[in-house]
Amino acid sequence: MSQIKYPETNNRELKKYSNQYRDELLNSIIPFWLNNSKDNLCGGYFTCLDRKGKVYDSDKFMWLQGREVWLFSMIYNRIEKKQEWLDMAKHGASFMEKFGMDSESDWYFSLTRDGKPLVQPYNIFSDCFAAMAFSELYKAEMNPKHKAIALNTFNNIVKRQDNPKGKYNKVYPGTRPLKSFSLPMILCNLSLVMEDILGSEYVNNSIRPLISEVMDVFYDEESGLILENVTPDGYFSDSYEGRLINPGHTNEAMWFIMDLAMRINDRDLIDKCIVILLRSIKNGWDEKYGGIFYFKDIKGHPVQQLEWDQKLWWVHIETLISLAKGYRLTGNEECRKWFEVIHNYTWNHFRDPEFPEWYGYLNRQGDPLLELKGGKWKGCFHVPRGLYELWKILE
C-alpha cells in the first residue's frame, strides 16, 4: 500500500470540536428521535424514517428497540435527569418486555408494529442490545424488574455463545468451524455497561480473557490486522469468511479495548490498540474517494459482499471515537491527524445539511446511496452515542 498522504491540517487541538459534537447531539439528533420515532399507538419505536423523519415502514427490529432504550437511558444517566428522556426509554422498554421475548426468554429479531413476532430469535445481538438496554435503564430507576431482565438475558447470551444461531445455523458441523469477531467484541463493551449488575468481581475476571480473544485470537500476526472469522484455535482460514476484514469493527473494538485497558490500567495495551487502529485505518482508507471501506479481503481477492466499497456512518463515527480516545490518552500525533481527516469526511458527507440526523449509507464516491435516516439496521444509536462520546472525550 502506498504512503498515506495527510491533507493540510492546522495545529490547534481537537478540543475546539467538542461543542460542535455536543450541539449536534442536543439540537439535532436527540430531537429527531424524540419527535419521530415514538409509536404512541402501539408502543415501542419506529426506526424506518425517511430523510425528513417520516415513517415509511412500521416493523419493530429488536436490535434497534434495545439500542434506543439504552441511548435514552444513557443520556438521562449521564447528561441530565430529563423526565422526557427517561419516559422515552421506558416507553420502548415496556414494549420490549411485553412482546420481545419467546417462551425461552430469547429475543425475537423483529415484530410487527403491534408486537406480533415476525422473525425468530436467531440473532444473539438482539439479546446483547436488550441486555444493554435494561442494564442502563436499571441504573436510572433501580427497578428490580429491569435488573432481572438484563441478568437473565445476559445468562442466555453466555449459554448460547458457542452456537449463537442455534437451530438456524446452516453451517454443516465440523467441516470448517469458524467463530466470529462480533460477539467477543460486543461483550467487551457489554461487560462494562453491565458492571453494576454483574458485579465488579465478575467483570474483573472476564476482562483478561475477553481482551485476549480480541487482541490475540482474532489478531492476525502476518498482517497486523483483526480478522472477522477465525478457526476455534484462532487460526486463519483461507475462505471467503476467513479472509474477511471489516475495518469498522476493528476500529470500534479498539475503543472498547482502550476502555478495558483504562479499567485495568494497562498502558501497553492502549499503545497496542493505537498501533492496530492506525494500521486498520490505513488499510481500510479509500485513497481515491476518501472514507473507509465497509469490507475488504485480506488477500485482495473479491469479497462476497457487494456493498464492500460503500461508506457507512457507524464505521466513521466509531473510528473517530477510537482516534479521539487514543489521542487523549497518549497525545499520539498520528491519531490527531487522522482524526481531522475523518472528522472532515464525516461532517461533509454523512451530515445532511438540510434536515436533522445523518445519512447512513453513502456510495463509494461519498454521495447518499439511500436517503433514509433510520431503517432496519440504523436507529438511534451510533450517531448519538458517538456524538456524546466525542463531546466528552474532546471536552
Next chain:
Amino acid sequence: MSQIKYPETNNRELKKYSNQYRDELLNSIIPFWLNNSKDNLCGGYFTCLDRKGKVYDSDKFMWLQGREVWLFSMIYNRIEKKQEWLDMAKHGASFMEKFGMDSESDWYFSLTRDGKPLVQPYNIFSDCFAAMAFSELYKAEMNPKHKAIALNTFNNIVKRQDNPKGKYNKVYPGTRPLKSFSLPMILCNLSLVMEDILGSEYVNNSIRPLISEVMDVFYDEESGLILENVTPDGYFSDSYEGRLINPGHTNEAMWFIMDLAMRINDRDLIDKCIVILLRSIKNGWDEKYGGIFYFKDIKGHPVQQLEWDQKLWWVHIETLISLAKGYRLTGNEECRKWFEVIHNYTWNHFRDPEFPEWYGYLNRQGDPLLELKGGKWKGCFHVPRGLYELWKILE
C-alpha cells in the same frame, strides 16, 4: 416516471448481431470455462475465478456445479456433439452425484474442494439446478442413473415447495406469510427442460397453473409490475419484502413465459408478456447512468438491499433474451429499440475488452465493482446461456 428517450438507432434488423453472439460464445466464453474451471484433482468445477481466470477460492457451490453441468450438456445436445463438452458435463455430474446430497437426497448449498459438506441444504435452488443438470445430461447419453437423480430431485422440490427453507426458515409462522416469486419462475423453465423425463402430460397439466402464478398471483394490478413476494392469496404486503421489485427476475420470467406461450400457442399471452416486459424495463432503467437497477421499492421507499443500484450481468442478459424473443415473435418495434439500447450497454460495460468472460458486477456508474469472472453466484450459466439463446433467436 418521465418519458424514456431512445438513443439514435439505425433501422437494420437485429439479425446482424447473431454472429457476434455466436462468436463470443464459442471463442471466448466456452474456452474460458473449459480451460479454467475444471478441477482435475478433486473433481467438480472451480467457479471463483479472477479477471484472468485464476482460481482464488476452491469451495464448490451446488447452484454453480449444477448450472455448469447443464450448460455443457446443453451445448453438446444443441450445438455440436463434441466429446470434450460431454466429458466436461460428466466431470461435474460425477462430483455432484458423489458428494452433493445429504441422506434425504436434498442438495447441500456448498462443499469444500474435496467434497465435504459446508452449508446445509437450506436452499431449494440448489435442487432446481441439480434437476436441470441431470435432466439435460440424460438427454445426451440416456443414462438411467441420471434420469433417476433428476426425477428424485424434482419430486423433492415439489415436496418442499411450500416451505423451501424447511427448518432453517427464520420467519415466525403465521404472522406475515409470504411466498416468493423465484420458485414458480424457475419451475416455468424447469418444467420445459425436464419434459423428456416428466412426460408431456405432466407438463401440459402444470403449465397453466404456473403461468397463472406468474401472470396473476405475483402480478400487481395497480403498477402493472411483478412483485417479488406476495401473501399466499396473491395480495400486496406493505413490508420491505412485499414492496420489493426485482426487474431482472421479471424480465427473465417473461421469456420463460413466452416459451410456455409458444408451447400452448397462446398469442395473447405473448402480447401480455411484452407489455409487462417493456413496463418493467422502463421502471428499472437508470436514466442517469444507463443500465437496469438490481432492486427497487414499488412505493419508492428505501430498500434493504444495499446493492440496489448496481448493474448485474444476468439482469441485462436475461432482458436481452426477452426483448429478442418478443421482437421475433411479434415484430414489436419497442422491443427492437430497447434491444439496441441494452445490447449497447451490455457489450460496452460487461464485456472485458482485455480478457475472456464478462464482468458480473458493475457499480451504478457502470464500472466494474468486482473484477471477478466467476464467484459464489456467477458461474458458467447466464452469459453462455444468453449468448446461445440470442445467437439462435437472432439467426
